[in-house]
Amino acid sequence: xxxxxxxxxxxxxxxxxxxxxxxxxxxxxxxxxxxxxxxxxxxxxxxxxxxxxxxxxxxxxxxxxxxxxxxxxxxxxxxxxxxxxxxxxxxxxxxxxxxxxxxxxxxxxxxxxxxxxxxxxxxxxxxxxxxxxxxxxxxxxxxxxxxxxxxxxxxxxxxxxxxxxxxxxxxxxxxxxxxxxxxxxxxxxxxxxxxxxxxxxxxxxxxxxxxxxxxxxxxxxxxxxxxxxxxxxxxxxxxxxxxxxxxxxxxxxxxxxxxxxxx
Numbered sequence: 001x002x003x004x005x006x007x008x009x010x011x012x013x014x015x016x017x018x019x020x021x022x023x024x025x026x027x028x029x030x031x032x033x034x035x036x037x038x039x040x041x042x043x044x045x046x047x048x049x050x051x052x053x054x055x056x057x058x059x060x061x062x063x064x065x066x067x068x069x070x071x072x073x074x075x076x077x078x079x080x081x082x083x084x085x086x087x088x089x090x091x092x093x094x095x096x097x098x099x100x101x102x103x104x105x106x107x108x109x110x111x112x113x114x115x116x117x118x119x120x121x122x123x124x125x126x127x128x129x130x131x132x133x134x135x136x137x138x139x140x141x142x143x144x145x146x147x148x149x150x151x152x153x154x155x156x157x158x159x160x161x162x163x164x165x166x167x168x169x170x171x172x173x174x175x176x177x178x179x180x181x182x183x184x185x186x187x188x189x190x191x192x193x194x195x196x197x198x199x200x201x202x203x204x205x206x207x208x209x210x211x212x213x214x215x216x217x218x219x220x221x222x223x224x225x226x227x228x229x230x231x232x233x234x235x236x237x238x239x240x241x242x243x244x245x246x247x248x249x250x251x252x253x254x255x256x257x258x259x260x261x262x263x
Contacts, residue, residue, distance in 0.1 A: 034218040034231070038068060042217045043226065046071045046136065046146065055136055055154055059145040072125075072214075074141050086139045087128040094119055094127070095167040104174050107183050112174035119166065119173040121201050122209040132163035170211070176246070177204045191248030199229070199245060211242060 035042045040051040048065045050056040057065040064070045074086035081089065096105065096114060104110040112118070119127060128134055132152035137144035148154045151163050166172070174180075176194070184192050199210045212227040221231050223239060230242040 034213075034216040034220075034227075037215045037217075039217075041219075043219070044214055044217065055146055055148045055151075057137065057144050058147050062142075062144055064139075064142055065144055070139065071136075071144075074139070077141060079140060081125060083125070085125060085128075086141060087125070088134060088138065088140065090124065090127040090131040090134055092131070094131075097169065097171040098167045102171065103184050103187060103189065104171060104176075104180065107180055109177065109183070110174045110180045112171060117173075121173060121203070121205055122207040123172040126208045126212075126214070127164065130164045164208075172207050172210075174206055175204050176200060176206045193244075193246055193248055195245040206246075 037044050039045065040047075040049055042050075043052050043054050045052070045068050046056050047068045048057040048060040059065055070086060072086055073084045075084060079085040079087065079089070096112065096118070104112045129136055130151050132150055135143070135149055136151065137146040137149075178194055181192055181194050195210070199206075201207055201209070209229075211229055212225070213229045214227055216229075217226060218224055218228045218231045219226060221228070221238060224231055225239075228238065228242065230245075231238045232241055
């Protein structure tokens, strides 16, 4: 019995030590905290109790209208798309980013073409709301009444680009591996870098979630887009701070690249 107590004490001590280390490490990070999705002011909180004045449930008598996670997730009978997903797949069609200077569409390993599974991963999940067609309250296990039927109906004065046009949006759902990066560099576009693994998905693909964290809103920072993944409390250039994880300064004479960063 004494032996068990000793082991328990040692285990508890180790846990406390680890938590203390993690806490100190978190305090040292420059990133500023945002509003979690449980916050009624977070725009991705679509529950009846939301206070952001944007899209939300309007009939509190409907089962689930006061819940938060239900608009995207369900513990039972979820979609195979992943993350216990509670939404139907968007139907499309979805065009590729339209730029004559884009190299990844000519690199087979990037898998960025009209014949590939596109969009895929987290980006496909985002489009189950942001395609402008799918009903916001239309879930796999129920339908909830919301004040805006689709994102197309959301006034642009209330939100930032409610409908995502992939033809005019930074490319997503492509593989950005070291091989793809090196191929880009070999073709004369120096300055591109491989971001940390947590900014790509498990298949090394760049997705909407590379730049946006759907659960953490940084709306109090006016100089960055909504749900911006990296916001520094000490830097005045939080927008660029995230971009520079992949894009470096221009070191090319390519006439298509004349702005501050490679695209």
